[in-house]
Amino acid sequence: MRFQDRVAIITGAGSGMGLLASQQLAEEGAKVVLTDVNLEAVETAAAGIREAGGQAIGLQVDVRCYDQIKAAVDQTVATYDSVDILINFAGGCSSRVHKRSEPFHELPVEVIQWGMDVNFKGPVLFSHAVLGQMIKQKRGVIINLGSVEGVTGTKAVDYGSSKTGMMGLTKCLAVYGAEHGIRSCCVSPGPVLTRPGMANMWTRMGRAAEPSEVTKLILYLCSDDAAFISGSNHTIDGARSVGVR
Numbered sequence: 001m002r003f004q005d006r007v008a009i010i011t012g013a014g015s016g017m018g019l020l021a022s023q024q025l026a027e028e029g030a031k032v033v034l035t036d037v038n039l040e041a042v043e044t045a046a047a048g049i050r051e052a053g054g055q056a057i058g059l060q061v062d063v064r065c066y067d068q069i070k071a072a073v074d075q076t077v078a079t080y081d082s083v084d085i086l087i088n089f090a091g092g093c094s095s096r097v098h099k100r101s102e103p104f105h106e107l108p109v110e111v112i113q114w115g116m117d118v119n120f121k122g123p124v125l126f127s128h129a130v131l132g133q134m135i136k137q138k139r140g141v142i143i144n145l146g147s148v149e150g151v152t153g154t155k156a157v158d159y160g161s162s163k164t165g166m167m168g169l170t171k172c173l174a175v176y177g178a179e180h181g182i183r184s185c186c187v188s189p190g191p192v193l194t195r196p197g198m199a200n201m202w203t204r205m206g207r208a209a210e211p212s213e214v215t216k217l218i219l220y221l222c223s224d225d226a227a228f229i230s231g232s233n234h235t236i237d238g239a240r241s242v243g244v245r
């Protein structure tokens with residue numbers, strides 16, 4: 001029960017690794033606040049956690065909207081009295097989400113803006129919203145989700161550059177929060193089996209990661225076992241980013 005009585009906010013928690021991490025945190029004693037743009041998904045997920053004996057609430061949050069972010073943080077503190085962990089899962093490749101096949105320079109600017117806002121601006125704003133409470137508590141952990149494509153670069157320009165930005169955000173939060181007992185780490189996965197298309201993406205190890213392989217790393221970084229780890233990026237990509245292909 002590494003997270004007994006800890007309070008965690010997870011963005012993008014309606015599905016995929018965000019949902020899995022929420023469930024695993026709750027199983028280890030955390031009180032979890034699941035946020036997602038899809039209200040039905042997080043309410044259903046939170047209900048499932050409660051039925052399994054955990055503590056959870058589901059809130060609708062569009063990470064592009066600071067008012068919604070701030071309201072979720074305020075409700076978390078009102079309900080559970082603290083914010084100990086923030087995991088910024090919400091994100092996605094804009095061209096895939098919007099079902100566009102044009103090269104980057106031909107994409108509508110609205111699609112590119114969506115990608116930058118969800119993948120980078122949202123984590124910046126959510127971090128801003130929780131820092132005051134974490135400083136007051138003199139403790140906290142912020143985990144940002146990068147990507148192997150933020151390490152290597154990609155033709156999905158807005159996605160890759162946003163994920164590179166997550167590494168910079170992590171370093172800055174680590175510097176900003178260190179004197180207050182606040183840590184920040186970035187986890188940059190390669191292909192993960194959260195959707196069928198990932199299975200065919202190349203890695204040197206010849207497979208994609210199981211979602212639990214990534215979430216177990218994230219939970220370790222959130223735990224007191226990682227108390228001296230901050231400001232770092234952790235690739236979990238089957239050596240995809242290593243060497244020349």
